[in-house]
Amino acid sequence: MSRLLNKVALITGAARGMGTSHAQRFVREGAKVVITDLNEERGVALMNELGADNALFIKQDVSNVHSWACVVAQGVARFGPITILVNNAGVLGPVAQTVELSAEDYASVCAVNQHAVFYGMQAVIPSMLEAGIGSIVNISSIAGMAANYGFPSLAYVASKFAVRGMTKAAAIEYGPRNIRVNSVHPGFIQTPMMVEATDDQGGDALAQIPLGRIAKPEEVSNLVLFLASDEASYITGSEYLVDAGMLAQ
Template sequence: MGRLSGKVAIITGASQGMGEAHAKAFVAEGASVILTDVNAVAGEALAEALGSQAMFVKHDVSSEADWAEVVAAGEARFGRVTVLVNNAGIIGTIAKTADLSAADFAHVCAVNQTGVFLGMRAVLPSMVASGGGSIVNISSTSGMIANVGTPNLAYAGSKFAVRGMTKQVAVEYGDQNIRANSVHPGYVKTPMMVAATDEDGGGAAAGIPLRRFAEASEISPLVVFLASDESSFITGTEHVIDGGMIVC
């Protein structure tokens, strides 16, 4: 316990799924956490349950103005932001490329790609002023390889983009003691994944060496590690956590 003591973290998409699991793990490890999500009811309830180390801000990650408000509110409550977990993401319409509308493509990229850019840009001044920080961008195995089960081109493209943007920020801000890494989960039992596929894995799990989907709580220890000083010499790298799926 206490691996994140003194850290001030923003976690997006924190009302449910992996974001909720990350928020719980961060508070348990001593961080002060700004939870953000478009789902205010669930987010406020979670922040209240987590106690004085947590606060909630309703937040559309594709909005520049919302990002400015999140950082300002977090700094006013807890001080300068030293950790960012860009977790919010959407799957979008499940469709092959020829059937994917330009509007659907743009919506997925606005959340999954532009949202990550806006988040990094918003917190970097705070991190520079505090003497360093850690950015953890949640991508996907669909940002590593072309998966047969990837829902659409926009999802794959945005997740690959997150991987590249992470590396660029790591290069640009390493001399400011700011690290940036991407996390690439495979199938995880989250409400979003349940809505898109069989919760228990079904045929998808048959292609995973561990023969099951991950629990959201199994991803959080990796995110905690990358946010902590234990990973102080790790930056610009991909961290795959998929039960062995992409080795098959």
């Protein structure tokens, strides 16, 4: 239980779903975590559960570029240089076909899922450069690999493809400085987002999954933990599916 011993990680969107699972797992592996989210009540509850020695919750809207400097400064002041970033916060956005999707809705999905990933990398990389090591895990989706699984709109697909591209660009740029950047592409994972999506769309997710079941968030945390840790020391610029074979079809 020490795969992240003495590491400091920043995890966005940690108040529920997969972000909560990543934070719990990281702390069990010895990390200190800076957890952020819009949802202050749940974020504070998670911080209390993890213990103030291990976790700091900061309320943040990741799509607000100005929020990042303060989050990083507070995190570094509390625990020291941040050397792991998990860009996890995300939204599905409205269910709409292209001609019905407003420009505002398109922009708001991209602001959270795409632009915030850029803001996060830009804000945290200086801390990693100072420490001489870093691992960034950007949470994309199977929607960042293929568009044929009934996603709410093309905005979600576009934003998740963008995450995959940015990941590779940053990996090439910062590889020489010992900062690794990878993307994770979950399939159907049992989280509040997933429940809301399947309710909205009435889709029968199970029929599309070769392993025949929806994943627990912990099954994604296993992969995120590995990529964040020094065990993945020769891995950068890559995308990792955790999709029960959906994209093998």
